[in-house]
Amino acid sequence: MPQRYLQVVMTAPHSGAEAEFNEWYHEFHIPDVQGILGNVTRTTRYRQADVEGTLTDPRYVAIYELDTDDAVLAYKTLMEGLQQTGTWTPSDSLNRSTAVLTWGTSV
Numbered sequence: 001m002p003q004r005y006l007q008v009v010m011t012a013p014h015s016g017a018e019a020e021f022n023e024w025y026h027e028f029h030i031p032d033v034q035g036i037l038g039n040v041t042r043t044t045r046y047r048q049a050d051v052e053g054t055l056t057d058p059r060y061v062a063i064y065e066l067d068t069d070d071a072v073l074a075y076k077t078l079m080e081g082l083q084q085t086g087t088w089t090p091s092d093s094l095n096r097s098t099a100v101l102t103w104g105t106s107v
Contacts, residue, residue: 002039002067005074005105009064012057012098021093025062028087033064036081037074040066058098071103 013021025045034040048059068074082088 002069003071003105004041005066005068005071005103007064007066007075007078008102008104009062010058010098010100011060011062012095013060013093014095017093020091024087024090024093025060029090030062032082032085032087033078036078036085037064037066037068039068039074040064057095058100071105075103 011021030043030045034043042063042065044063046061046063048055048061066074079088
């Protein structure tokens, strides 16, 4: 039986590109990730709340929940698929220096 994994991605847009970044993320990137993997059961995005001036980058978090027998294969499939679709390079709105990606599973 497949195991539930979370792919957690923290990102930020370049200054002045937040609208473009969010449009790309919602209109292209999330559908591509879901289409490439096929086993994504849920995708949720969050924006860091600015509580008393504490806003820092990366300020966005996307959590992809997926069921798979092999997280390494899922990651390789995702990276190859994103490169083929071209959505891994979003019109310069993504500040790649802030991007952090990690995988987790329940303990």
